Amino acid sequence: MSANVDVARSRVSSDAGDTEASPDTKIHFRVCRFIIETGVKLGMRSVPMATACSLYHKFFQSANLQVYEPYLVAMSCIYLAGKVEEQHLRTRDIINVCHRYFHPGSDPLELDGQFWELRDSVVQCELLILRQLNFQVSFEHPHKYLLHYLLSVRSLLNRHAWSRTPIAETAWALLKDSYHGAVCVRHPPQHLAVSTLYLAMHSYGVQIPKGEMEWWQVLCEDITKADIETIISELLQLYDMEAKCT
Amino acid sequence: MDRDLLKQSLSFHGQSLFSLLNCEQSENPDFKAVATDLFKAAHQRRERENDSPVVEQFIARKADILFAPSWKFCAPSDDDHQETREPYAIMPPLEQFMEVPFEERRDLFYRDVERGDMVIGRINSIRDFGFFVTIICTAGGLKRDIEDLELTALCPIRDVPSTGHHDDPLSYYQIGDLIRAGVKDIDRYHEKLTISLYSSSLAANLSKFKLGVISKEDLPLHYIRAERVSSDRSLTYEKLLESSLGFSNPSNVDVLLEKLGVSDTQSASLMRGLQSKHFMEEDFATAIRKKQSASWALKCVKAGVDHFKSGRHVEAMNEYNKALEIDTNNVEALVARGALYATKGSLVKAIGDFELALEGCPSHRNAKKYLCQTLVERGQQLEEEEKLVTAEGLYRKAIALDSSFQEAEDALQKLQLHIQKSLKLKEEAAKEQEKAKTVETSAEKLRKILKEEKRMKKKRKRSSSSSSTSSSSSSSSRGSYSSGRKKSKKRKRKRKRSSHSYKKRHRRISSRDEKSTEEEVEWYPAPADTSASFINQTQAMAKLLEDKSESGDRRLSQSREGARSHSFGSTSGVETMEEKRGRFEDDPFDRSPRGKERVQHSKQSTGSKHRSSSKVNGRERESHRKSEEGHSGGGSRPECSGISSKSRRYSSSSAGSEYSRKSGHSVDPPSRDSNYRGSEGRQCDLTYRTDRSDSKDSRRTGVNYGRSSCDVSQDNKTMVEGGQRKELPSNLLDIFSQIAQFEKEKRQKK
Numbered sequence: 001m002s003a004n005v006d007v008a009r010s011r012v013s014s015d016a017g018d019t020e021a022s023p024d025t026k027i028h029f030r031v032c033r034f035i036i037e038t039g040v041k042l043g044m045r046s047v048p049m050a051t052a053c054s055l056y057h058k059f060f061q062s063a064n065l066q067v068y069e070p071y072l073v074a075m076s077c078i079y080l081a082g083k084v085e086e087q088h089l090r091t092r093d094i095i096n097v098c099h100r101y102f103h104p105g106s107d108p109l110e111l112d113g114q115f116w117e118l119r120d121s122v123v124q125c126e127l128l129i130l131r132q133l134n135f136q137v138s139f140e141h142p143h144k145y146l147l148h149y150l151l152s153v154r155s156l157l158n159r160h161a162w163s164r165t166p167i168a169e170t171a172w173a174l175l176k177d178s179y180h181g182a183v184c185v186r187h188p189p190q191h192l193a194v195s196t197l198y199l200a201m202h203s204y205g206v207q208i209p210k211g212e213m214e215w216w217q218v219l220c221e222d223i224t225k226a227d228i229e230t231i232i233s234e235l236l237q238l239y240d241m242e243a244k245c246t
Numbered sequence: 247m248d249r250d251l252l253k254q255s256l257s258f259h260g261q262s263l264f265s266l267l268n269c270e271q272s273e274n275p276d277f278k279a280v281a282t283d284l285f286k287a288a289h290q291r292r293e294r295e296n297d298s299p300v301v302e303q304f305i306a307r308k309a310d311i312l313f314a315p316s317w318k319f320c321a322p323s324d325d326d327h328q329e330t331r332e333p334y335a336i337m338p339p340l341e342q343f344m345e346v347p348f349e350e351r352r353d354l355f356y357r358d359v360e361r362g363d364m365v366i367g368r369i370n371s372i373r374d375f376g377f378f379v380t381i382i383c384t385a386g387g388l389k390r391d392i393e394d395l396e397l398t399a400l401c402p403i404r405d406v407p408s409t410g411h412h413d414d415p416l417s418y419y420q421i422g423d424l425i426r427a428g429v430k431d432i433d434r435y436h437e438k439l440t441i442s443l444y445s446s447s448l449a450a451n452l453s454k455f456k457l458g459v460i461s462k463e464d465l466p467l468h469y470i471r472a473e474r475v476s477s478d479r480s481l482t483y484e485k486l487l488e489s490s491l492g493f494s495n496p497s498n499v500d501v502l503l504e505k506l507g508v509s510d511t512q513s514a515s516l517m518r519g520l521q522s523k524h525f526m527e528e529d530f531a532t533a534i535r536k537k538q539s540a541s542w543a544l545k546c547v548k549a550g551v552d553h554f555k556s557g558r559h560v561e562a563m564n565e566y567n568k569a570l571e572i573d574t575n576n577v578e579a580l581v582a583r584g585a586l587y588a589t590k591g592s593l594v595k596a597i598g599d600f601e602l603a604l605e606g607c608p609s610h611r612n613a614k615k616y617l618c619q620t621l622v623e624r625g626q627q628l629e630e631e632e633k634l635v636t637a638e639g640l641y642r643k644a645i646a647l648d649s650s651f652q653e654a655e656d657a658l659q660k661l662q663l664h665i666q667k668s669l670k671l672k673e674e675a676a677k678e679q680e681k682a683k684t685v686e687t688s689a690e691k692l693r694k695i696l697k698e699e700k701r702m703k704k705k706r707k708r709s710s711s712s713s714s715t716s717s718s719s720s721s722s723s724r725g726s727y728s729s730g731r732k733k734s735k736k737r738k739r740k741r742k743r744s745s746h747s748y749k750k751r752h753r754r755i756s757s758r759d760e761k762s763t764e765e766e767v768e769w770y771p772a773p774a775d776t777s778a779s780f781i782n783q784t785q786a787m788a789k790l791l792e793d794k795s796e797s798g799d800r801r802l803s804q805s806r807e808g809a810r811s812h813s814f815g816s817t818s819g820v821e822t823m824e825e826k827r828g829r830f831e832d833d834p835f836d837r838s839p840r841g842k843e844r845v846q847h848s849k850q851s852t853g854s855k856h857r858s859s860s861k862v863n864g865r866e867r868e869s870h871r872k873s874e875e876g877h878s879g880g881g882s883r884p885e886c887s888g889i890s891s892k893s894r895r896y897s898s899s900s901a902g903s904e905y906s907r908k909s910g911h912s913v914d915p916p917s918r919d920s921n922y923r924g925s926e927g928r929q930c931d932l933t934y935r936t937d938r939s940d941s942k943d944s945r946r947t948g949v950n951y952g953r954s955s956c957d958v959s960q961d962n963k964t965m966v967e968g969g970q971r972k973e974l975p976s977n978l979l980d981i982f983s984q985i986a987q988f989e990k991e992k993r994q995k996k
Contacts, residue, residue: 147503
């Protein structure tokens with residue numbers, strides 16, 4: 001019963017998102033893509049990258065997109081995430097990579113006044129983000145949940161079937177991709193982890209022996225099938241969004 | 247595309263997915279190749295609830311990524327460390343929470359258990375042919391909830407290692423023992439297991455486990471946790487996960503990613519735009535930084551070259567160094583710096599820079615040219631230093647670098663000629679030498695002896711310089727007296743030394759010398775008035791004593807003068823002084839401040855005019871005498887006094903009076919310094935003297951010298967007497983004269 005309501009609500013909200021908030025969502029998608037691409041080029045690990053995206057989404061939950069330059073906020077989010085997750089990133093690298101993102105094929109910046117101004121603005125924006133988020137900048141990410149779930153599921157499956165099926169890779173990629181949207185700040189980490197695992201297993205048609213309870217019920221008590229489906233549909237929308245945005 | 251995977255997915259999703267796939271992947275040649283195969287699989291669909299069409303569409307759209315063989319990128323590292331700490335949360339088997347039915351679990355176990363797996367069980371019966379084990383849990387890779395399945399395995403007797411005795415290996419085991427064993431054989435049809443206690447039965451990644459009887463503590467963590475879960479129904483997976491220590495490990499993500507074989511920094515995404523083929527290598531942070539640093543460094547080099555051209559070499563060097571700091575091994579910066587070094591004359595450094603530059607860029611024309619020129623220049627330098635072979639090597643190197651470099655070739659030819667010449671010369675010289683040798687052997691021998699003696703004399707001269715300075719600066723009688731007194735003291739010390747280990751003492755002194763350099767610094771600015779009053783005091787005391795013994799002293803000191811040389815020759819104190827001197831000479835930087843100190847010092851301690859050193863000596867003498875008086879008066883034991891005087895010298899003694907202690911500290915350094923001064927001052931006149939002395943004379947001193955060692959015992963005797971003489975100052979005169987006579991006799995004997 002409640003599941004149906006949930007599904008209905010999610011449909012409504014997603015529909016509304018498609019029509020109403022479309023321009024904003026598209027911008028956020030592009031900026032998140034920018035964060036992720038930059039993160040890859042900077043050699044960031046998944047968790048700091050997830051933190052950077054979460055910071056960005058959290059920031060624009062309360063801030064207006066018309067007031068703040070999203071790409072500058074994104075750069076500062078990357079910088080701040082590196083600090084929060086203890087993967088030190090140098091501002092010079094961040095600015096270099098971002099500069100090249102906006103001016104593909106251009107020569108690296110000269111280390112002159114303009115560069116230092118850019119650096120100052122990144123650092124200033126970092127302080128702004130901190131204040132806007134009330135200095136609550138550490139998040140619980142679904143990554144470690146997902147990995148533990150994967151391990152539990154693996155031991156339940158036949159080892160050869162497991163080694164043949166790229167469930168772990170797919171689930172991990174799905175989770176990373178989910179940061180293109182605000183899914184990460186809307187749902188609890190456990191739900192996200194279960195949903196990505198569910199989708200990955202369904203993609204390959206992998207079945208787990210059935211017991212009294214479903215495996216996802218065991219992994220996360222308060223999740224319902226509808227929750228999983230909501231998250232999955234939100235996730236899959238992001239892939240559709242990619243086609244629209246690029 | 248992985249056909250089996252696609253089949254599996256199709257049989258799960260059915261016909262709808264197949265039509266979607268046909269639609270979405272119509273342009274994919276890979277899919278077309280496998281499509282016909284898949285058609286059948288799509289119809290094998292089992293009856294189950296409908297899946298959402300969104301998921302199927304997603305699968306269809308991303309099928310080229312999802313089912314690409316490269317998507318499964320790396321094999322997991324299934325290295326199960328059995329550590330006490332858990333790097334990630336180790337959870338009980340999932341089926342325990344899911345409550346999978348008994349039968350299914352049993353089937354699953356028999357399906358998945360494999361040879362080489364590790365199981366843990368309890369012995370339930372022992373027979374002649376082996377023992378039966380009820381398996382309670384699995385260990386190692388496979389993790390299943392099997393305790394209630396009542397699985398029984400047989401461990402045959404041939405798989406039980408014998409303990410080395412002749413008795414039955416099974417006698418070692420008892421019913422109820424916990425056994426860790428490897429799965430040796432599985433009969434899946436009859437559901438029978440055979441296990442082995444030989445570790446060769448285990449898979450390679452488990453081989454470090456020991457098989458056999460284990461204790462309860464050795465049970466795997468997932469089993470222990472499973473027991474906790476089965477006893478406490480409220481303990482859910484979630485609660486257990488969040489309460490376990492490994493879950494709060496901040497690096498558990500990295501550990502698990504490695505365990506599962508997922509690469510983290512590699513971009514793995516189902517997004518089309520994030521496929522790794524879209525990432526250019528030159529867009530990555532490290533590449534950009536490198537490029538940026540290089541251009542920045544080049545800018546610095548340009549600035550440096552400008553500085554260099556206008557003659558500001560220091561600024562140019564700073565720029566080059568900055569450039570190299572920004573971008574180590576920047577070729578241009580290295581070449582520029584090398585050129586600067588070369589113009590500044592540091593050819594070796596220049597060569598180093600050029601070589602580094604050529605290492606980074608072997609075709610750099612300027613670097614090559616400069617290196618050749620610098621090598622030749624350095625070679626010429628070496629030639630002047632007569633290091634012909636090294637120079638030749640450098641020329642050869644230059645030619646090897648640039649065979650058309652005429653200058654190097656010319657230099658090399660010249661050098662080779664030179665070498666040949668010098669070789670010839672050497673040969674001739676050797677021949678001549680051989681000739682000369684036969685003639686000049688006797689003369690040479692003589693010269694050698696002379697040289698030896700000169701050396702010895704120098705040594706002695708240095709040692710006796712302290713007393714000789716005093717004698718030279720003050721009235722001769724007093725000076726000689728003081729030296730005599732001093733000598734007796736020194737002898738005393740020497741005797742002590744002979745009773746102690748010689749070397750040990752030597753070492754101690756040298757270590758003290760190091761300390762004393764610090765002490766000296768502290769000591770120099772001593773309050774002027776105290777030292778002055780002190781000098782006065784000592785002066786008075788010295789006079790008192792000297793007046794009494796003056797007449798007797800004259801004779802004595804004269805007779806002693808000769809003996810002095812040998813008695814001093816072998817004291818270790820002298821050696822330390824020499825050592826010190828050696829240090830001064832070795833270290834030119836150390837020398838100059840020392841010299842200053844010395845000068846300053848002599849000024850300070852002397853106060854006025856030439857009597858300074860005599861005063862100093864007097865002071866020292868006084869202090870020594872004082873302490874010795876005190877001791878021999880108290881205990882009348884020379885050894886004791888010797889020890890205490892030593893301790894006074896090397897540390898502040900508690901035995902001596904305050905006065906003597908003070909004097910011991912304050913007087914010592916000046917006396918030593920005056921020694922240096924004396925020895926230095928003496929150096930010239932010593933050489934002068936030795937130059938003058940003919941071979942006969944020096945031989946005589948040599949004999950004297952040789953005799954000195956046998957004099958030691960006699961010296962000791964006199965020293966004892968000396969000790970007594972201090973005790974009775976009134977009788978000094980008599981005693982001194984006695985000694986003098988004794989010594990005269992001794993001399994006559996010899």
